[in-house]
Amino acid sequence: MTLLQGLDYASVFIFGLTGALAASRAQLDIVGFVFLACLTAVGGGTLRDVILNRDAVFWVADPGMILSGCIAAVLVFFTAHLLESRLRALEWLDALALGVAVPAGVGVALGMTQTWPIVVIMGIATGTFGGLMRDVVCNEVPLILKKGELYATAAFAGALAAVLVTLLGGSTLVALLACGVTTFALRAGSLLFGWCLPVYKSRPPRS
Template sequence: MTILTLLDHAAVFVFALTGALVASRAQLDVVGFVFLATLTAVGGGTLRDLLLDRPVFWLEAPSYLGSAGIAALIVYFTAHLLESRLKTLFWLDAAALGSAVAAGVGVAIEAELRWPIVLVMGVATGTFGGLMRDVVANEVPLILRSGELYVTTALAGSLTALIALQFGLALPICLALAALTTFLLRAGSLAFGWNLPRYKPSPPRTF
């Protein structure tokens, strides 16, 4: 199993857990669990592959769909045991975000694309599945939650991989650094409230 396949599998499974947790909060049936879990799991990678005109990863290996389905069933039967499904959702999403960003970056680097495209692929792969999950479930998208870092963490993780690559580090190490950077920044935002300054409109001038 290659590093990219491993990252895709990790992102699919953990993102599927988050989709199923959202389904549990919406009190959906088991089919709704599987649908929302699968949508979340493959959304970012599908967008990446379509944009790069490469075979869509889960069409090439349907086992990804099986992994998402298993994650959905696990949550369906155990979600009631969690003390806080929302808090668990946030932390699982942070872990999945790191894996997906690294997977997107790795695919773009292996395709020998220019660095702006590498950054876009990292961010898109990491964020699009979660965005689809939240929109379909009529939740406020995590990507837009006020006062938290999200897209910034994906961008920073992607940039970390590119910088590490320039220093001659092996691709697996670069991708591991990308995943770690993304997760740590997102974790810091969740645990300590790290955020970027928000826009504050000034009152209109009177002349």
């Protein structure tokens, strides 16, 4: 198994857990769990691969990815009731998945020798679109759009860190490690310490 395959498998499984947790909060049946887990698990990577016109979308080339999402769904279906706060668990698993999926997207784009803006965009897309689809289907405010929270910003910073390491002559492994650590650290800081961006506040027009 290559490094990129490992990152994809990890992000698929962890994002699958978050999708299944969202299904548990919506009180869906086992089919709903599997659907939502797999949608969340492969959504971002599918968008990445379609945009980059890869020879085969990653889960089509390796159907084990879908099996991984299904396993995550079944696991949560039988254990979600043990969690004290499923929302909190979802947020932290989502942060962990973000820290894995962004490097996965960056690594694929780097492997295809894309320019640095495309590398950054693919990292963000891979990390955020699965969760976005999950939240939209569940009729929740997407985490990526919650007021000021470092989510897309964390993904952007992580992808940019990878690009900078590469431009400075660092290896791909070091670049992806910097990407994952930066992404997760910023997202975790947002959850733990309330790190956020300033939000727009309306003001009355000047007379």
